[in-house]
Amino acid sequence: MAIHDSVLELIGGTPIVRLRNFTVHNGGQVLVKVESANPGRSIKDRAAHFMIEQAESSGRLRPGDTIVESTSGNLGKSLALIGAAKGYRVILVVDPKTPVSVLRYAKALGAEIELVDTPDESGGYQRQRLERVRQLRAGDPRVFWPDQYRNPDNPRIHAEHTAGEVLSDLPAFDALVASVSTGGHISGLSRMLKGKLPGLTTIAVDAAGSAAFGFPFRGYAMRGLGLAWKPGNLDLSVVDRVHLVDDHEGIATSRALARREGVLVGESAGAAVFAALHHAHHNPGSRILAVAADDGANYLGESFDDDWLRERGLAAVLDDAALREPDRLVELARCPAHPAVPVESLRAEEDRDDGLNHAA
Ligand SMILES: Cc1ncc(COP(=O)(O)O)c(C=O)c1O
Incomplete structure (x- = not known):
């Protein structure tokens, strides 16, 4: 359809882009679903x-x-x-x-x-x-109040629609990597995709310092991913591994994606690609889809700005010039600050409630 009745009809149908300059040299490849192509510039x-x-x-x-x-x-x-x-x-x-x-x-x-x-x-x-x-x-x-943290329609749209969109472009792949805040997109996508691709490994990406997976909350600089509690919309039964990404790892990757691939995506997307590279190292030959949740244009005055990074002491991103190069980042991802762990190894704690009364 060439003429739309509303900008809202433009939601979805986002492209998948293969990374050409982030190479693990073992036959593995990382593909990125670029959600900034939505009209509001994010998933x-x-x-x-x-x-x-x-x-x-x-x-x-x-x-x-x-x-x-x-x-x-x-x-x-x-x-x-x-x-x-x-x-x-x-x-x-x-x-x-x-x-x-x-x-x-x-x-x-x-x-x-x-x-x-x-x-x-x-x-x-x-x-x-x-x-x-x-x-x-x-x-x-x-x-x-949409209540994105607990509204079941948040994961549902990804199961009922986004997953089918992925499969129509990429009918077979080995691993899904997605960042987590409410848990909406990873839970919906993984639930449906695991039903269609039984061998699929799903890797959840969180910020080191977030409490979304039950670790103590201590804060972090990246925006978009992470939470101070366990989100009700996060379905751990469809997640295989959890990768906690440090600020410098995610931010360095988002900056390198912009400079070396022309893919201007946000910090959580950088974290997801970093985690995908880690998985690629340890799973030769695998095809990995990383979800890039938003547009790097959100952060032009922050993590894409050298002064902003310097003021926040994110020295590794700037001072280690080598981290600007995809090859060095790919190497860093082999042994990251916090290697991915199986989800069963996390403390089994069932209470996902944030303590606020839904009906209040
Ligand atoms: C940039 C960015 N990345 C990742 C996420 C996490 O997505 P979800 O809430 O579906 O877990 C969000 C959610 O707000 C986001 O804005």
Whole structure:
């Protein structure tokens, strides 16, 4: 279809690009699904659009209502886009880690921004953001909260749609690598893809310092991935291995992808590609699909900016000039800071609740 009735019809159909300059020399290859090709420039367009349409069809969201959500950035961009296209007021609860370009994008599309600038006792902002959402919703039936951390429509769209899109471009591959925050895209994708490709290995990528897999939260610089608690939408039964990526590993990879492949993607995408390279080293000949969740343009004033990195002490990224080269990064990925571990080795702790009352 050449002429579309809405920008929302452009969601999905993102390309897969083979990396040519990140070579493991054992027959393995890393392919990248470039989700920045969505109109809101990230994979979050898919979940946001589906959560909104499901809420509309079930009567939870009606014309004239307000959409409120806690977001580190990309879901907010998507909701701002959808709000503009469909005519909803959108309020986004963000924190100081939200990149300036993300805020400008959301504001340009008419969203209102609520900044939470007091961290909780763990040093993160996500709990405080959710508390602010709760206050904004309190007693107002015309406010809709998508609740991306627990809404089953978040993983569902990836199982019902994104997975089929992957298979139509790539009917056979060996490993899926995806970064985690709500757990939405890895859980939905892996559930469906494992059903179709029984030998598939799924590797979850988290930031070292995140608590999404039960490790103590200690913070990290990368944006987009990671969480201060275990997300309800993360289905560990479809994850085989977990790779915790350090800031310098993920950021160096995203910068090298931009300079050496012309693929300008975000920090979580850099982390996913780094983890994919690690897997490639240890699984000769495998075809690995890494999901690049968002656009590097989100971080031009942050991790793509040398001064910003220097101020944050991410010296390895800048000072070790060798890390600028794909070959050195590929070598680093052989023995990364935290090699991937089987998911069974993690502490089995069933309580995935973030402690906030869903119905409150
Ligand atoms: C840049 C980026 N990477 C990765 C993720 C993780 O995706 P999910 O919430 O589906 O786990 C997000 C989610 O916000 C993101 O914005």
